[in-house]
Amino acid sequence: MSDPVTDKLRDDIGRARGTDYFLMKEQLTAEEARILREVREFGEREILPIANSYWERGEFPFELVPRIAALNIVGDHNMRLPGCRPMTAVGAGLVMMELSRIDSSVATFFAVHLGLAMQSINLLGSEAQRERYLPQMARFEKVGAFALTEPDHGSDSVALEATAKREGDEWVINGRKRWPGNAVWCDYIIVYARDVADKQVKAFVVEKNNPGYKATKIGGKVSLRMVQNADIILTDCRVSEDARLQKCNSFKDCARVLMGTRNTVAWASLGNAVSAYDIALTYAQRRTQFGRPIAKSQMVQSMLVSMLGDVTAMQLYCIRLGRLIDDGKLEETMAALAKYYCSVKARDVCRMARDVLGGNGITLDFHVIRHMCDMESLVTYEGTAEIQSLIVGRDITGQSAFV
Ligand SMILES: Cc1cc2nc3c(=O)[nH]c(=O)nc-3n(C[C@H](O)[C@H](O)[C@H](O)COP(=O)(O)OP(=O)(O)OC[C@H]3O[C@@H](n4cnc5c(N)ncnc54)[C@H](O)[C@@H]3O)c2cc1C
Missing domain, CATH: 1.20.140.10 (Butyryl-CoA Dehydrogenase, subunit A, domain 3)
Structure with a gap:
């Protein structure tokens, strides 16, 4: 039932007043302040009104993806690519801070796509791979996930057991992964697996329609309920040498x-x-x-x-x-x-x-x-x-x- 006092409180909250006690905004460049304002306005307008209902239902708000794309906030200091907004590390941090101020599920979706999936390709891919994958990901035409953790290896993911075996121009990946966000529905999953030949960890771009890839949503979460985390089974999942990130040679x-x-x-x-x-x-x-x-x-x-x-x-x-x-x-x-x-x-x-x-x-x-x-x-x-x-x-x- 509606109560005027509660309604007024609800209207007032979430506006980030009085939270800059040490005048931190003075430390920002004009462009960083602009990024902060843009993301803040977007979050309050587009995310806040729908956050609770999606969180409660445990569903992902897909309608936000093109709107986030239009906001043009994919970028950081070392990813100078077409489609990415030049941004200082503070600017990129402010994007995360403001998205998280409104909702951490949406922020996590963004962070997994940009910070884990795109950055794996950016840091570990060849020039050709960066050109092939990153511009379309920067436009959110393709969304990424990052599969490192396994059911038996979380903190000690350095000991991961998923295997990759080279057969001619292809690799065959087998194993299990647990937790990757976005992995139930995204387009590219960066899978880390151990090369059976040299025992080193390598990284592969697996596409969601690969017949050897199966992702099942982890249910019953009471945290980041909008994020679709997955249990993944890789069974003779074949990818080409082209899809192995060429600069990933070890953990x-x-x-x-x-x-x-x-x-x-x-x-x-x-x-x-x-x-x-x-x-x-x-x-x-x-x-x-x-x-x-x-x-x-x-x-x-x-x-x-x-x-x-x-x-x-x-x-x-x-x-x-x-x-x-x-x-x-x-x-x-x-x-x-x-x-x-x-x-x-x-x-x-x-x-x-x-x-x-x-x-x-x-x-x-x-x-x-x-x-x-x-x-x-x-x-x-x-x-x-x-x-x-x-x-x-x-x-x-x-x-x-x-x-
Ligand atoms: C919501 C969510 C999203 C995630 N998204 C991803 C993702 O996108 N991709 C991905 O690959 N992974 C993802 N993860 C996995 C995440 O990185 C792991 O959960 C994390 O690294 C911990 O591993 P674990 O859960 O297996 O816990 P464990 O490693 O089993 O740890 C259990 C407890 O033991 C403690 N512990 C373990 N070893 C030691 C030690 N040597 N000394 C002291 N304490 C120790 C830990 O601190 C913890 O308290 C996600 C997890 C969650 C919950």
Whole structure:
């Protein structure tokens, strides 16, 4: 039933006011500020009104794909190709932050397509392969997925068991993959498999209509519900040598792709946290209990300040991360620390925001619970918080604690 106070709150939320406490926008170039504004307006206009219903139904909003294509936000600092918008790493991060501020499922769809699938081809493909695949993917005429994780190898995907055997001009791939986003319906799936001859990990572009490729949607997810993650079975899946990414010669090459996406998850975490904090602040100012706004309670203010502190720290992390990438100074361990810090802190912020909203905190109407559930995936994918912690721990102590 409609209630005027709740309706007003609903109208007010999600507008990202008061979330730039340290005047971070002053750090942006004019073009970066333009990107931020464009994606923000798009998200509030096109995604926010439909996010909850698609999330609740666990369906992907396909109608958004051409609209995202028209927005022209595919680009980054090292992918200078026709169809890609020249963009600093901060600009690319802002795209992720703003998409995630509205909805992490849509942001994840975008990140898998661009950061994992397109970047695999960009970094590991030959010039001919980059020209063949990337322009059409930049226009979203073809959508990509990235299949690394297996049912028995997640954190230790370095030990992946899918095999690739060369037969003449073809490769025959066998094995199983678990979790790839977009993989149920996309056009190209970048499959990582171990060459039986030299035991090294190679990458292959598998097309969805390949008779050896079978993808089944993973059901029952309570996080990123719009993203269609798949269990994949590859049975004598034949691809031509042409479809093997020519510069992928070992797992280390795949790790280069993952370094970029850890940076992306840091920005995406920030987007979720900004949204949750913004909603909690607005709610606390409007919600009255004991005859006064709950924002007048010391404990509620303490929660809001704690959230703002974390959001501001994440903003500083992300801007610096972007500038390090643009300056060519980013190390794998820096990306790991940023992914670790931002994903864990953003999950805390979302939980605290959900507390500020009381009972309304668990309804989709107020969005916070969607951000909170979605953060569970962000803490896990692209390497769990624990694995990021081990990467940084090894770096600062010189001791590997992986095994
Ligand atoms: C929503 C979602 C989307 C995803 N999308 C993709 C995708 O598009 N493509 C893809 O290839 N993969 C994808 N993944 C897979 C994701 O990268 C893995 O889930 C992740 O790497 C963790 O692997 P796992 O789930 O097998 O957990 P496990 O590796 O089994 O880990 C379980 C727990 O053990 C801990 N752990 C493991 N090893 C150690 C250790 N040495 N020391 C301390 N703790 C340890 C982990 O931190 C974790 O807490 C996705 C996952 C999710 C949830």
